[in-house]
Amino acid sequence: MRSTSRLVALGLTGVVATSLSGQTTTPENIRDRLIEVGFSSPYAAMDELYLPLLAQAPQADVAVTKDIAYGSNDRHKLDVYQPAGLSNAPVFVFIHGGGYRSGERDISEEIYGNVLHYFTRHGMLGINATYRLAPEASWPSGAEDMRGVIDWVKEHAAEYGGDPSRIFMMGHSAGATHVATYALDPRFQPPEGHGLSGIVLVSGRYVIKSDPEDPTFDGIRLYFGEDPAGYPTRSVVNHVPSSNVPAMLVVSEYDQRNLVETTGELFTALCDRDDGRCPRFIQLKYHNHMSEISHINTADDYLGREILEFIGEGAGRLKANAAARE
Numbered sequence: 001m002r003s004t005s006r007l008v009a010l011g012l013t014g015v016v017a018t019s020l021s022g023q024t025t026t027p028e029n030i031r032d033r034l035i036e037v038g039f040s041s042p043y044a045a046m047d048e049l050y051l052p053l054l055a056q057a058p059q060a061d062v063a064v065t066k067d068i069a070y071g072s073n074d075r076h077k078l079d080v081y082q083p084a085g086l087s088n089a090p091v092f093v094f095i096h097g098g099g100y101r102s103g104e105r106d107i108s109e110e111i112y113g114n115v116l117h118y119f120t121r122h123g124m125l126g127i128n129a130t131y132r133l134a135p136e137a138s139w140p141s142g143a144e145d146m147r148g149v150i151d152w153v154k155e156h157a158a159e160y161g162g163d164p165s166r167i168f169m170m171g172h173s174a175g176a177t178h179v180a181t182y183a184l185d186p187r188f189q190p191p192e193g194h195g196l197s198g199i200v201l202v203s204g205r206y207v208i209k210s211d212p213e214d215p216t217f218d219g220i221r222l223y224f225g226e227d228p229a230g231y232p233t234r235s236v237v238n239h240v241p242s243s244n245v246p247a248m249l250v251v252s253e254y255d256q257r258n259l260v261e262t263t264g265e266l267f268t269a270l271c272d273r274d275d276g277r278c279p280r281f282i283q284l285k286y287h288n289h290m291s292e293i294s295h296i297n298t299a300d301d302y303l304g305r306e307i308l309e310f311i312g313e314g315a316g317r318l319k320a321n322a323a324a325r326e
């Protein structure tokens with residue numbers, strides 16, 4: 001078992017150390033069904049396999065405060081997941097996906113609250129936020145909204161027992177694009193910087209291309225614009241050299257190929273930025289584009305443990321390395 005001293009210093013105590021020491025795998029029946037589904041029906045697999053499990057999943061003693069406004073738009077809302085007795089704890093912010101033109105904080109009674117329940121069980125303050133959608137809002141509204149969320153967290157986290165100097169942000173799919181754009185492109189950050197201790201990017205898009213074969217191309221054009229000439233400056237991978245935030249990248253085995261490819265391009269850019277110190281990268285065996293999120297807070301907690309380790313060890317180490325090079 002890893003020493004808990006570093007985890008205590010980071011505010012990740014007790015349950016975190018226990019979780020990191022465990023060895024869990026995808027249950028055989030779920031693994032076989034995920035393999036059978038493959039690329040074909042990720043939403044069906046999510047509903048069929050994980051909703052029943054999440055309905056019985058463990059949850060900490062958490063007060064959930066819903067629909068807090070962080071901006072003026074109706075979509076500028078967030079929910080706070082506050083464990084009992086929390087004090088000076090790291091803050092975990094989750095940003096949903098939806099192809100740039102759809103998505104909610106809760107797409108069912110269990111999802112995406114499962115993500116916040118997992119991290120609040122491990123001693124963190126949880127934030128679940130929505131953002132503006134295309135076609136009402138186009139690029140760079142996502143990055144602007146991420147700044148709004150972080151501004152709110154920095155101002156209010158202490159009221160809920162969180163530490164505004166230790167904010168970690170996780171985005172899925174389109175949400176990962178928005179998190180990456182805010183965190184890695186200085187154009188969308190306040191003068192004092194992004195204010196993040198680390199980011200977890202799950203199956204996002206970091207290079208924008210005109211690709212009619214892409215199943216989400218209509219949403220890409222609605223959000224990033226019709227003119228491909230504007231795509232390079234709107235591709236976050238081209239702004240990585242100006243960034244310093246520690247990052248962890250995740251894809252699934254049965255993910256969209258274009259998302260895997262663009263994650264690989266971001267991985268290479270981050271390796272170059274950090275002089276060969278490449279970011280943590282995980283491909284989740286058996287999982288698809290939706291199960292990679294909906295399985296969180298079940299017994300299959302490989303991804304959760306890896307993120308906790310990144311928060312407890314990797315982010316701090318990489319942040320120190322970045323500071324040493326400045």
